[in-house]
Amino acid sequence: MLKVFSYQHPFELENGQTLAEFELTYNTLGQLNAEGSNVIWICHALTANAHPEEWWPGLFDKKNEIDLDRYFVVCANILGSCYGSTSPQSINPETNEIYGLNFPKFSIRDIAKTLNLLSKDLGISEIQYLMGGSMGGMQAMEWAIQKPDKIKNLVLLATSAKHSSWGIALNETQRMAIESDSTFYEKNKTAGKKGLEAARAIALLSYRNYNTYRSTQIDKKNTVDDFRASSYQKYQGEKLSKRFDAKSYWYLSKAMDSHNVGRNRGNCKKALAKVKAKTLVIGIQSDLLFPVEEQKFLAERIGYSALEIIDSSYGHDGFLIEVETIKLILRKHFKL
Numbered sequence: 001m002l003k004v005f006s007y008q009h010p011f012e013l014e015n016g017q018t019l020a021e022f023e024l025t026y027n028t029l030g031q032l033n034a035e036g037s038n039v040i041w042i043c044h045a046l047t048a049n050a051h052p053e054e055w056w057p058g059l060f061d062k063k064n065e066i067d068l069d070r071y072f073v074v075c076a077n078i079l080g081s082c083y084g085s086t087s088p089q090s091i092n093p094e095t096n097e098i099y100g101l102n103f104p105k106f107s108i109r110d111i112a113k114t115l116n117l118l119s120k121d122l123g124i125s126e127i128q129y130l131m132g133g134s135m136g137g138m139q140a141m142e143w144a145i146q147k148p149d150k151i152k153n154l155v156l157l158a159t160s161a162k163h164s165s166w167g168i169a170l171n172e173t174q175r176m177a178i179e180s181d182s183t184f185y186e187k188n189k190t191a192g193k194k195g196l197e198a199a200r201a202i203a204l205l206s207y208r209n210y211n212t213y214r215s216t217q218i219d220k221k222n223t224v225d226d227f228r229a230s231s232y233q234k235y236q237g238e239k240l241s242k243r244f245d246a247k248s249y250w251y252l253s254k255a256m257d258s259h260n261v262g263r264n265r266g267n268c269k270k271a272l273a274k275v276k277a278k279t280l281v282i283g284i285q286s287d288l289l290f291p292v293e294e295q296k297f298l299a300e301r302i303g304y305s306a307l308e309i310i311d312s313s314y315g316h317d318g319f320l321i322e323v324e325t326i327k328l329i330l331r332k333h334f335k336l
C-alpha cells in the first residue's frame with residue numbers, strides 16, 4: 001500500500017524556482033528500529049516506481065535472501081514521476097490548475113533533497129544501504145555527498161558522476177520525438193503518447209545492443225518487411241506509454257541531464273571525496289549508455305570503494321536483469 005509524504009512548505013529548487021509544496025509516494029517493507037538506523041533505501045531509475053519488487057524481482061522481495069526482517073526497506077517515487085508523487089500532472093496549489101509544462105525543471109540534487117526530507121519525516125537517523133541504478137545511482141550519490149554521515153554503505157550501479165554528452169544527446173533526441181507530437185502540449189492524460197513511444201524506442205537502443213537484438217529479434221529467412229525488430233520497438237513504445245506520462249518523461253530526462261556532482265563543488269573529484277560511505281560500484285561490461293569507464297571514474301575517486309564489472313550481454317538494462325549476479329556481488333562485499 002503506497003504511503004504519501006506531504007511536505008507542506010515552500011521547497012526551493014537548485015534553479016532558484018520554488019515548489020509551494022510537494023508530495024512523494026513511497027513504499028516500506030519491515031520495521032524501523034528504535035534508533036532509526038536499520039534502513040535499506042532504494043532509488044529507482046527513470047521509468048520505475050516505488051515497487052522494487054516489480055522491477056528488481058528477486059532482489060527486494062520475500063523470496064530473496066536479504067533478511068528483510070532485519071531491515072526497514074524504503075523506496076520512494078521520485079519528484080516529477082507519474083506514480084503518485086508531485087509531477088507535471090499534479091495540481092499547482094497556487095493556481096488550482098494542472099501544472100503541465102508550467103512545472104518547474106528540477107535537478108538530481110533537488111530529488112536527493114526531497115528524499116532526505118522524507119527520511120527525516122520517517123525518523124531515519126542513518127541509512128545502512130543506499131542503492132540505485134542509472135538515474136537512481138545519480139540520486140544515491142548526490143544524497144551521499146549532501147549527507148555523508150547519514151549514508152553508511154552505498155551501492156551505485158550503471159551510473160556516472162556527470163551525465164555524459166552522449167547521454168544528453170540521447171535524451172535530447174528523445175525529447176525531440178516527444179516535442180514533435182503536437183498533443184504533448186495538451187493537458188490530458190494521453191498528451192504526447194505517440195511521441196513518448198518513439199522516445200522509448202530510441203532509449204531502448206541505448207539500453208540494449210547489437211547482440212541482444214541479434215539473439216531475440218530473429219526473422220524468417222525470406223522476410224522483406226514487418227521485421228521482428230520493428231514490432232519489438234513499437235511494442236516497447238506502447239508498453240511504456242500505457243504506464244508512463246510523456247511530461248514526466250520529458251522532465252525526468254532533463255533532470256538526468258542536470259546530473260553533475262561537481263557543479264558548484266569545484267569538480268567531480270572534490271565532490272566525490274566528500275562521500276564517507278563504504279561504496280560498491282557495479283558496471284555492466286556491454287553498457288552503451290553508462291560505459292564502464294564511468295564506473296571506474298567513480299570508484300577511483302570515492303575514498304572507500306570497490307568496483308565490480310558484470311560481464312553481461314544485456315547492456316545498460318543488465319543492472320535490472322542480472323539480479324542473481326548482483327546478489328552474489330552484494331553478498332561478497334556486504335553482510336546483507
Ligand SMILES: CC(=O)SCCNC(=O)CCNC(=O)[C@H](O)C(C)(C)COP(=O)(O)OP(=O)(O)OC[C@H]1O[C@@H](n2cnc3c(N)ncnc32)[C@H](O)[C@@H]1OP(=O)(O)O
Pocket residue numbers: 045047048049054055216217227228229231232233235239243317320321
Ligand atoms: C510494471 C512496471 O514495469 S512498473 C515500473 C517498473 N519498470 C521499470 O523499472 C522499468 C525498468 N524495467 C524494464 O525496462 C524492464 O522490466 C526490463 C528492461 C527489466 C525488461 O524489459 P522487458 O520488456 O520486460 O523484457 P524484454 O525487453 O526482453 O521484452 C520482452 C517483451 O517484449 C515482447 N517482445 C519481444 N519481441 C517482440 C517483438 N518482436 N514484437 C513484439 N513484442 C515482442 C515479449 O513478448 C515480452 O513481452 P512482455 O512485455 O509481455 O513480457
Ligand SMILES: N[C@@H](CCO)C(=O)O
Pocket residue numbers: 045046047048134135207317
Ligand atoms: N530501462 C530502465 C532503466 C533506464 O535507465 C527504465 O526504463 O527505467
